[in-house]
Amino acid sequence: MKILVIDTSGPVCGTAVMDEDRVYSEFTAQNRNTHSASLMPMVEAALNAAGKEIGDLDAVAAVTGPGSFTGVRIGVATAKGLAHGAGLPCIPVDALEALSESAGAFDGIVCPIQDARAGQVYGAAFRQGERLTGDAPMKLEEYLDTVCALGDRFLFIGDGAPVHREAIAARLGAKAEFAPAFRGYLRPSAAGAIALRKGESTDYLGLQATYLRPPNAQKNKKLLEAMGHE
Secondary structure, X not given: OOEEEEEOOOOOEEEEEEOXXXXXXXXXXXXXXXXXXXXXXXXXXXXXXXXXXXXXOOEEEEEOOOOOHHHHHHHHHHHHHHHHHHOOOEEEEOHHHHHHHHOOOOOOEEEEEEEOOOOEEEEOOEEOOEEOOOOEEEEHHHHHHHHHOOOOOEEEEOOHHHHOHHHHHHHHHHHEEEOOOOXXXXXXXXXXXXXXXXXXXXXXXXXXXXXXXXXXXXXHHHHHHHOOOO
């Protein structure tokens, strides 16, 4: 099965064209451009580098979150539009699971964390690809309490790792390891590997973003309503 992979859930925008045996092309960008400006040129470049057109593919895989609210919406909406136009199914991929896959082999607990601001992280835990916890938004201290009960050696990966590195190291000391910068982000080919392995697809209408808490706009609206403003 040949697929196009799209990820805009974090600070790195990425796309890949691949199947079970080969990554035909893979592009990532972390720059000052917004994902909305970077993504479609990257998709076109990935398809051209792979020698494929969207109609040559069998599915579009998209990382559906958790992550940046705006970023996730951009990736999911783009995947839906491309899939609808080409008549292709969509395969959703969890961002934290894809981060764990990006970490590679590690003999311990892989701890993917996305920075959720205000001292919080979106986090989960995996051991050798097996999920140990569900995705959840937590204060960093709560998250560390949770993972500390699972083992005694931890690899932190994701954009939350450098943000909270000092606090994690202070709590866990030598038990904590951190993915190097060249491996510390979500690789689109890792998300694609999950999509190909699972093979669970939906139509473009069924592809939905994963939000673990309400977007700020929704929270602000409720606050204004509570204050008596329409």
